[in-house]
Amino acid sequence: MTVDKHSTVGLILPALIALPPLIGLGYAVTASLGLVGVAPGGSTSRYLREVIANHTTWAALGWTLWITIASTFLATLAAVFLAATFRAESKADRFGRIVAVLPLPVPHVVAALSSLLILGQSGLLARVAHSAGIISTPAQMPPLVYDRLGVGLIFALVWKEIPFLALIAFTVLKNRGGMLEETARSLGANGIHTFFYATWPVLWRGMLPGIVAVATFVAGSYETAALLAPSRPLALPLLTMERYTATAMDLRPGAFVLAGFTLLLSLAAVAAYGATIGRTDRLQ
Amino acid sequence: MRPMVEVESLAASFGESAGLSDISFSVGAGELLVLLGPSGAGKTTLLRTIAGFVAATSGHVRIAERDVTCLPPEKRAAVYLHQSPVLFPHLSVAENVAFPLRLRHVVGNRRSERVAELLESMQILELADRLPRTLSGGQRNRVSLARALAASPMVLLLDEPFSGLDPGLRQDVREAIRIVQRTSAPATVVVTHDLDDAALLADRIGVLINGRLCQIGNPREVMTLPSSREIATLVGFTNTLSARADGIGNIETAIGKLRVCGGTVSGSGSLMFRTDGGRLTCDGEFRGRVTAVTTRPGSVTIRLHSAAGELELASESGRLPEPGDEVEFALHRERLVFFPGS
């Protein structure tokens, strides 16, 4: 069972998995240059320029970036807090860890639906406010769904991201946390000091690949945006879909430009993931 | 004795470690060859090449006169055992031992009888239904050997079976290996660093340095007449004196002249001997000042400073000098070995 025979096969098979996204990217790029697709003329950068010149593109990108950063930041904060709180092996801690991880297998679309029912203008929160006398008509309720800030969307995304990041945080602390913290404690550091000088440095490096993975996933999530995002500015996935299903023929290639662009972003994420994995490996 | 395994001008490389070059030797059925050598000399690579886990770049490996160089491991009838015993965690001890029998389609109670027989021979019958993770180090070694026996191999390759074992356990493993020798007499090759294990077990010893088989012979030969300076240090020649030889047996050293039996090559070189190469006597022709006395289990060695530098001699008699005493000592001419060159 010599090594080289396997390395070639070990190389081809993973490459096969990367094929679909690469083919998709290839088609998106050629279509956005007009070489292929509905109205194949000579290669033209018209569609590319149109999308770049169009302010809705940048509004969509900016807004999706805001949602990704906000939700990932909040989820990371919560995950770290959970990891720091439910550290020990007592029954309560173990139960806390299980509950924190419970939403992991629940699909994103379910979280989005719940967020709609809770934070909608006439949702559960509005009714609680009503029965508490804070508001009398739904209009007085600040818009939390289809809203410019995307609060409902962030709530759903955070609800889904916390379990994943918390699980990673628990694992990192269980494997690598112990000794460092004990030494810090023995050197007289109190709770907070220990956290910042011993727990946190290990934690964020261990969580980094997970954070990159989650951010990538959230940026590309379509169903949550479809149920909760506002009509203006359109989230990037919604803008891509709107242009893809547009009847006006000259709008469609724009969808390929946006699709190609998001696929390139995911390539960058892979590079970032590679870098973080590389760094954490060197740490072990 | 009919050679069971023959290695003929074998060469192989494995990752960064030293490549083997032009190695030839053979081991007869029931014979046990011990491979000695510094770490990184390629001992494990040689073993894995015979076992089929490393591809030979040139040369041949023949087992029972059949050329197996290009055959996969399972077709070589050579069982390779890793350093620490590797058992199948999901199978019980009996199932582990039965594994090779199942592969050879030994079925029903013929198989269970054979398994019982093997466990019995290794005195581990009572462990039959235990899972590997519940066994102690010694028990795991015995199960591993019993399983190897079940494959009734023509060649048995043991990679450092004694490393990391306490003395009691080493004795246990040596005993188990002897049982294997007695029952199915495969040609066995054992890799080890430990001179005692080599001396106790080996029918013959081969010394491997930087991928080359420098010397092969019976234990006494290798232990007393090492064919090179490296082998000498390897087999325990710790004392070295720089000396000049006149070609007919007289050797000039910093601590005085002495004769050596048998002619030696003329020119400068180094005279080497073990701690038992000399002894303290009141009328010894050489003088030295004792610097340290160390007692090891089974032997006491005296470290003394002489004109030619630090020497270490074993002490037989009860009287032990104190550090700082001036003593005289004599060297046994037949236990000295001279190597020309720098």
Next chain:
Amino acid sequence: MRTTPIRWQSSLLLVLVLWTALPISVLVISSIGSGWFYPHLVPTSWSTAAWSELVSDRRLSRSLLTSLWLASLTGGIASIVGFEIGRRVSRTPVPLRYFALAAAFLPVAAPPLALGIGLQYFVLRAGLGGTLTGVWLAHSAVAIGYTTLYFIGVFAVFDRRVEEEARSLGASPLATLARVTLPLHRRQLAEALLLGFLVSWAQVPLTLLIGQGAVESLATSVMSYVHAGQDHLASVAGLLLALPGLVLMGVVGSSIRRFAVATV
């Protein structure tokens, strides 16, 4: 080693339980409450009409069956292919392993919507547009990325000496796989099956684009019910979607933790 004092902990636990349970319980109430309009805090009347739709309305039960069928097939193929790739990659020299890791991460990182748009032309050319097979292939392309990452992690810590011993004892490569490598990884294969299942189970954009409306899964039906204003049916579909994950979490619970350890 604790960083927050004990007395805070029980109240934090309560907050955590509420935070996790709230979204699921809202779905339960919405699925069995009828006429639940603003400002009623609790539905005016209760009815199992929405749940009886599961039986009467072919559309909901049909999308449930479609989802179950798609998810289990995806889980199956993803765990097998992931296992095989992970096993081979662990034998390649280390630098190649990073390449394999990146290649496997690509289908995971690529947003499914962009992937669907890029691949729709080819799926149609292959005559698989709007068919179950087309959607299954699209889901598998993504799921295999996840399971490969998982198995690369699993085999990185797998002690291959066991395989060498088996080969040396006379087992052929296939026998080694069947009698040693596979039995040792029964639990990981089950976890990979669950992983592949959940990737397909929760997928929406790929089903919409490749299925072209002709293939309606439980997840896409949640969206169409919401757009049709039928919140109670959407809640039933949502609960059905959440159920297997939560149940399996209980059954395979602890190993989900090991699953993350292997991938990180």
Next chain:
Amino acid sequence: MKRAGIAISSCFALLVSACNSDRPEIVDRAAIARLPWENVVRLARGSAVTWRMWRGDPSINAYIDHWVVPRLARDYGISLRAVEGQGPEIVNQLVVEREARARGVADLVWINGETFHNLRKAGLLWGPWAGRLPNAAALDSTSPIVMRDFEQPLDGWESPWGRVQFAFIYDTVRTRDPPHSFAELKVWIKKHPGRFTHDQQFTGVAFQTALMYSLSGGAGKFEGGFRPALYKAASARVFGWLEDVLPDFWRAGRDYPLGVAEMHRLFANNEIDFTMSYNQNEVVTKIRQGVLPPTAHALVVTDGTLANAHYVGIPFNAPNPPGAMVVANFLLSPEAQYEKLRAEVWGDGTVLDVAKLTSEWRSRFESLRMDSHAVPPAELTRHAVPEAAPEYRERLADDWKRLVRDRAR
């Protein structure tokens, strides 16, 4: 290892072929147009028909899934399956399928004005076929609303299915005396800030089109095909009217509900006081389903309420045209049109001329009691206004997105 690889790929190939076997092979398409009707029915017997339609309304879905499907199976052995797809998606889907030269998915598509215009322009429809349907004889051929789709002749490329009229829905409790014209509506909106809006899809554009007719002197001016100059002036008035009222719109006109379902949810949850529907009787079915509160009522503005018909077409690459034709014909049958008209089912107007039916069917149609919540038929027909050329609607929809929705505010 090679053996395992072969085994996996062979079972994979088997799987692929198994899933594709349910598609009937394609009969020579042109020949079908000339076939006598019995042959068409014989060809369709036992086949599968995939109908791409808007699945956003539960009452329409119930009518199709629980009434039409079982009867088609019983009478013709056709297994009908409805799949999701609104106007724009239908066009896009057929464009993508033609581009990839792929086998079609849909056999029948539910379309109207704009979509019919786009499909015809891009040559994405199969036909002509509608003229040969036996039940087409009973069509209300004199009505411009039925026989002309947004002023486009049908020419047999699509077969009528139902008639609808645009209507507002309001809550009789919350709004004692609702506005009866666009002018009164403007005053009402200013008096009730945040309580009025429209959706971004078909029904929303219908509201804007009706507004355009009212502000530019009635629908009559827009007949006779699309005139860009008229459109420029008329649309400017519409956007002026909207800009003037927008601050008092729901969420000050910055956000808009996606479709009519979201409008109903906002209305039912007391967030807005008006919702709209392009089906004058929808208020009845929605009250029964509990989607709308019982106090809801339909309302028609005096300036004219858009009326149009909706149709079914057959895509150029439909795998099963005969099956689609038989389904279309069944949809025109008196019992199908009658069931569809019943307010508690769907309340969708019939495209048949009741006079041409047998006396028994005629009396059943006339005896159909109008639900108290809907607008009386007489008032409906008095204010009915046909839709003008599709370009008006398309341009209005695109310009509204660009000038109103996406404009930085």
